[in-house]
Amino acid sequence: MAFIDHVQITLASGRGGKGAVHFQKLRRSPRGGPDGGNGGKGGDIILSVKPDLKDLSHLVKKRLYKAKDGYPGEGRKKKGKKGKNLVLSVPKGTICYDSKGLLLKELKEKDWCFLKGGRGGKGNSFFKKASLQAPQIAQSGSPSVKKEVILQLKWVSDVCLVGFRGSGKTSFALELSQQKSKIYPSSYPRLFSIKPLSFSEPLLFVDLPGLSPSTRSFLKQAERAKIITFVVSLMDKDPFCSYQKLRKELLAYDQKKGSYLAQKPSFLLLTGRDHFVYEEKGKLF
Ligand SMILES: Nc1nc2c(ncn2[C@@H]2O[C@H](COP(=O)(O)OP(=O)(O)OP(=O)(O)O)[C@@H](O)[C@H]2O)c(=O)[nH]1
Ligand SMILES: [Mg+2]
Known part of the structure; x- marks a missing residue:
């Protein structure tokens, strides 16, 4: 396979999961207090340096790499599961630029969290107050963030x-x-x-x-x-x-x-x- 030292790809974090609108279901009071849980956080995009990798050819297969979305919240104040992070391996010496060629980071030994996943939305239990005993509202999670980047391999x-x-x-x-x-x-x-x-x-x-x-x-x-x-x-x-x-x-x-x-x-x-x-x-x- 050809040696690839330049790729232009779009990276997207996972969106936050929706908060739930849910009410306690008790035998005596079928419409109990609100207990909708918060949505889970969306997955991050992480660039991880792998010294064994020779080039960027494993990243040419797709144009868009997206982390998993967070899961919605559930009743009984159960928080939604976190969306899985997407870890992209890059060889040592990789440099990350934005789509206009502006330097963002030289990737060295460690993992770099490039995009944070969206926050999970609050469930309706969060909105309960004296004046609002049965809120019918919940937040949707923060949206996914998309960024186009150029990765270039320049060996040191x-x-x-x-x-x-x-x-x-x-x-x-x-x-x-x-x-x-x-x-x-x-x-x-x-x-x-x-x-x-x-x-x-x-x-x-x-x-x-x-x-x-x-x-x-x-x-x-x-x-x-x-x-x-x-x-x-x-x-x-x-x-x-x-x-x-x-x-x-x-x-x-x-x-x-x-x-x-x-x-x-x-x-x-x-x-x-x-x-x-x-x-x-x-x-x-
Ligand atoms: N006689 C002699 N032959 C040499 C010498 N150095 C390399 N060679 C031969 O020249 C040929 C080419 O050598 P390579 O080392 O592949 O040359 P290269 O510069 O890496 O070639 P490319 O990768 O194609 O650019 C091989 O057959 C080598 O055995 C030398 O000092 N003397
Ligand atoms: Mg040679």
């Missing part, structure tokens, strides 16, 4: 590997992470956790697919990287030209998105040295 990482197809990004990341998986051309970004010997915490490396018009949008995953590492193969016809083209790609992306990729600290990693014949290519830069 230490290093982002940027290079053209086949430059050796994945090989390098696999080598560093000591993974033995098979190398195949990647069409989506991957996150590698790499623990250098002298570090107590692992470093997070983003391995982007080879840069091309169809994968350019994945540069989003470089936006929150501390360092950019340009990966250029010495097997390219003109490695310096490849490097310049990569920098131009970053500048073009920055201009379009208002980001600062080209200004980040960067390294140049040259691969394919084993294939490089000095006599043939001469001086590189």
Whole structure:
């Protein structure tokens, strides 16, 4: 399945349950005092960060996600049941914007209650007073609240590997992470956790697919990287030209998105040295 790092969805809290209009039914007084209970609270919408999730593809199936409504109140002052919360799991690094692109929240470790469910309506027992012994009124619950949001996944990482197809990004990341998986051309970004010997915490490396018009949008995953590492193969016809083209790609992306990729600290990693014949290519830069 495709790697999805952007979804636009509508979230709706559950409405509050209705309060009940009900009267005590006693043998001697079939129309006893009011005992209608309050309605239950509507369900909340909660966004919950799940570090195991890789992307947002599980959220593309529907446009509207709604929590359950609260249940109506009942006789004997019984409160209606609470509507079930809707918990949407999101990967670490997800950012929530409103429909106009205004930042609402960067989702970190904890659950975030995005929409509170509606309050349950008061039942008629609540309205009883000296001057009103048998109220026939009850409140309907507070309505559901709907909001359109944009969720974007932007990994927070230490290093982002940027290079053209086949430059050796994945090989390098696999080598560093000591993974033995098979190398195949990647069409989506991957996150590698790499623990250098002298570090107590692992470093997070983003391995982007080879840069091309169809994968350019994945540069989003470089936006929150501390360092950019340009990966250029010495097997390219003109490695310096490849490097310049990569920098131009970053500048073009920055201009379009208002980001600062080209200004980040960067390294140049040259691969394919084993294939490089000095006599043939001469001086590189
Ligand atoms: N000779 C040689 N081959 C290399 C080197 N680094 C990678 N390769 C080979 O180059 C091919 C492409 O390597 P990848 O690591 O998949 O390159 P990539 O940049 O991740 O490619 P995309 O994901 O398609 O952008 C593989 O067959 C690797 O074995 C190197 O330093 N020397
Ligand atoms: Mg790759």
